Amino acid sequence: MFKIFQRKGKENREEKEGFLARLRQGLSKTRAGFTERLDQLLLGKKEISDDLLEELEEVLFTSDLGVMTTQELIRRVEEGVQRKELDKPDKVREALKDQIRLFLDVPEVARKDPAPGEPLVIMMIGVNGVGKTTTIGKIAHLFRGAGKSVMLVAGDTFRAAAIEQLQIWGERAGAEVVKQKEGSDPSAVVYDALSAALSRKTDVVLIDTAGRLHTKANLMEELEKTYRIAGKRLPGSPHEVWLVLDATTGQSAIAQAETFNKALQVTGIILTKLDGTAKGGIVIGICHHLKIPIRFVGIGEKLDDLRPFDAKEFVDAIFGT
């Protein structure tokens, strides 16, 4: 479905190259902490000793891959060594790169398609300050660029500033914003917005929600209610639930994702703030651990600082090609 963003042509190729250069730049600290240490460890060594494997485990673990993913990678390396496929340290680097790419290539999970003539409804969720509202603006811009009409729904009724912020992104992206006053019931805002989207034949509806700690049960219930009410107004919707995670939070992103995924079935993850973090390795842990595909990565605060996630591009950006 998101192939519509991958337009061909010269201008687009320049855009893509510009973005990839910025992705590589953004990941330079991750590269320094992960692949450069990996290279120091592996290059110039003659054999794969137990000491080397132990040090490898340390490098993987301290690069935010998480315990489970680190252990799985080490297990696969050990198997390769036993089978004599991995007989030289430099082959270990390639094997890790290939395996990590496989981890990142997560198949689709339970997303639904809208019925013909009905809008695609996407709900954005996540803890406070991870970048939900900003990302909605960026995604609206991508859909607008692909010629789609877009409606933004101010489902964060908690603060007046949140509604204004969404309004500003709507203006930047050229998307209509549907809102009610501060303190309204978010599910009522969503119900009315879907009625409007149906009558106006809007292509895409993006629902903003208030940030919440995943540990606050009543707020999680409010999110479930908003989801249910959307489904009442437009059966089958929301078609997608995208969880926004802040890459700079490292391991706690996995715990957040697990709780949100229990409340609502998350169909995709958006990882923001990959610019400048040393914790980019978290992407690998998230994909392997949660088996939820990453849809987009954010590398800055501007309208065009978001790109559909591509496992190969990402591995190349971390490892260098």
Ligand SMILES: Nc1nc2c(ncn2[C@@H]2O[C@H](COP(=O)(O)OP(=O)(O)OP(=O)(O)O)[C@@H](O)[C@H]2O)c(=O)[nH]1
């Ligand atoms: N560097 C960087 N900053 C980002 C990125 N995405 C969002 N931000 C910044 O993160 C801050 C929070 O963004 P918001 O979009 O308001 O986050 P939110 O999840 O809507 O926050 P709440 O509504 O309070 O829960 C803002 O200052 C954004 O500019 C990114 O990819 N890179």
Ligand SMILES: [Mg+2]
């Ligand atoms: Mg917000």
